[in-house]
Amino acid sequence: MKIGVVVFPGSNCELDTQHVLQNLLGQEVKMLWHQQRDLDGSDVIILPGGFSYGDYLRTGAIARFSPIMESVIEFAAKGKPVLGICNGFQILMECGLLPGALVTNGSLKFISDDVIVKVEAGNSIYTSKYDHSQLLKMPIAHIGGSFFADDDTLAEIESDDRVAFRYCDAEGNANSESNPNASIGNIAGIYNKKGNVLGLMPHPERASESVLGSTDGLGLFESLILSN
């Protein structure tokens, strides 16, 4: 399987993502420069974390205008998998592939910490290696990761079962205590309508090796590979 990782000026998690997919899971990874339109025959597209364009103006707001994003949008329209992690999630929202918005954390501060998220909706592309309601430990590292959506959008996401992950405590309770950034409904990640586009704030690529303290993120990439 060929995985395309898009590199914007200011991306900084592309090498971590490549490391997991290539060195740990033996996949072919292509680094796709944001100026190109050709996706190089990728079967999956990943928008990695970082600070594309320095997060100037608004997170992800400038990156959405990169030439490659037109191709990514077409790719997604064909039902192919597009995964956005952290800044990648923010870009997916800015370009309209995912609904809602990511606003500044409730604390108004950057938060770097381990969090626990619960696998909510089952998804054949991204979560087949997880059990329903499985709890995953992963790091977050962002200042603009508080999920927000208006009531109608939120109701739609919830009723369509499109919440991918929810912040929770070690017992699986999603409440304000276990909500690191004041996201609405403790939402840490969502799918698009078709379920082929996923955005999440936590970093599964930083939780894929036992030496780093957690392998809970690996299942997401393994599921992705399995589905192709």
Next chain:
Amino acid sequence: MKEQKVTLELAVEHGLTEAEFEEIKSILGRVPNYTELGIFSVMWSEHCSYKSSIAELKKLPKEGKRILSGAGEENAGLVDIGDGIAVAFKIESHNHPSAIEPYQGAATGVGGIMRDIFTMGARPIASLNSLRFGPLDSAKNRYLLDGVVRGIGDYGNCMGVPTVAGEIYFDPHYEGNPLINAMTVGIVKHNNTASAIAKGEGNSVMLLGSSTGRDGIHGATFASVELSEESEEKRPAVQVGDPFTEKLLLEAVLELTKQNLLIGMQDMGAAGIICSSAEMAEKGGVGMEIDLSKVPLREEGMIPYEILLSESQERMLLVVRKGKDREVLNIAEKWELNCVKIGKVIIGTELKFKMDGNESATVPAESLVLGGGAPVYHRESRQPEYLEKLREFDVRDIEVPSDIEATFLRLLTSTNIASKRWVYRQYDSTVQSNTVLGPGKADAAVIRIKEAPNKAIAIKTDGNGRYTYINPRKGGMIAVAESARNVVCTGARPIAITNCLNFGNPEDPEVFWTFKEAVAGIGEACLVFDTPVTGGNVSFYNENPEGAIFPTPVIGMLGLIEDLAHIRQSGFVDEGDFIILLGSLGGCIGGSEYLNLIHGRVEGDIPNIDLDYEKLVQETVLEGIRSGIIKSAHDISDGGIAIALAECCIAGRNNLGANIVINRKIRDDELLFGETQSAIIVTVAESDLIRIEEVSGKFEIPCETIGKVSGDSLSINSYFDIPVSELRTKYESALPELLERRLR
């Protein structure tokens, strides 16, 4: 800004002495013009020339079998860790800028040290810091802390370099003159390193990165005087950071190095274009001809003086291999960076600057730089009078607190000991997916090296200003010993250090005496631990109207772990493990955090240190870890054994508690809160008790079982028994309560 007629008076205004001005005239054979005066004043400033410190720094041990590039040779030290991989690392101060503009001052401090690392072709893989502020009961200090932390976080986070460890202390001696020391560690393949050298007649000299503005003019000179009431007016001397451009610069520079397109490069920090061109030319024994009208400018009407001295951030000076100009420009274009040929390498040793066809300045490169024509001073030194007074301390004048438990909790929740989570939570500590042990997990940070399979490095910054104030020589030794001990506790062998020496005005003989003593102490300790000094930074003139700061040498220690199985955390691991004290308990309350916090006194003498004994304690721990006996390790430091044990519980798994029985014929406060060197708390499984005694016996180090990991509370003798959950809550909430409630 207008050009002015150069007189002795103007030279003195520029921070030069009369003798220095005479020397400049004799070097040039004429009176310097205005631009040249600016050049000499900044290059001969303390900050750039190390003129007061270099004679002492030369006494530090710099040799070692792992050293690929030693102190003063390149922008940072370069240390071999095997597998064809080298570690580049350095620490630097940004104290004065942060005192008046905390956010930008700290941010550009981080940016500057990162450039020092990637200028060598190394990719930065971790950052650390060491911070000092006045007490947090003042709104000004809370503002400074908040700004500095956001500055460090925003810059490092955007760069994608994890900030993994550090230290923070608060003391009235840092009022008005906080210390902001930033350290970055990078890795590079041996054959991909870059050098800060210019060579080859006709080779292009290019400027890569941001355009040049009026920011930071005379920043280096500003760093070389004491802060005063008027310092606020010097805010324009503080640079402004743009981490996004720096990230592009990093990627572009690593690409240039990998493709071998450069002869050399030098980043622009202090003293901008003039410093980088002078250092590169001097190193290569060549001259340079530079046309300042080619420099992309941010503002109109800038004169040569300003262009040469500007400290605008995120810029690099490149000397390009013959015929490779086009390829360099292409890479710059890819990363959307300015890149302009501003001149060329010439035969000779002169730097010739012109603008709009007119000659602006002509100076011999060698006359400007450290080791060349820059002045060297052997400052007068005299033992400070205060030292004798401090020694009059008699412990009998100190009353043993009646409520030991309350005293313990006060220490645990004091700003110097309580958890710094409020701070490090704002730093991305996991990006690059190498962080095995990040902040709060162990005595040092542990970063695995993907390029050298199964290896990791342990890194830590340490420095105790109060100790060094009370006993400069011993304080210098302890700074090295403690940083070595900290990396040892994670399973690493210490291999090299970088240092940041923060002191007051070197022209004050008493200040200079403490400097000399501390440097001597560092040198002695480095010899014993076999950790050569690979470079660093000296920051003088750290004073406020009340006087000098605590003399504060900060050590950045690099340790190497050759097997990932040898990594150890500080917290307790398993119920039933035995808690063992390796080394001896000193029980010294002189200079301790306890004496400072509880009794409001900074007196006595600090704990003794026997470097050879310390080395043996460290060897015991390393062998214990490598043979798989020791499961966790934590050294005794601020707050004594009681605080150390509490930290082992808090950092441990599942609220694991401990039952401790320890008896000495000393006072209760000395036993619990006395500070001590060369003592480490480790845990071992019951089945390994004999083995740990064998290891400690081999090194003739005391090994005493003081308790067991058990239950969910910490009890020490009959002093107290407190649930770990309560300890953790108090330890974690102390700083947030102080800051969130009262910020601004």
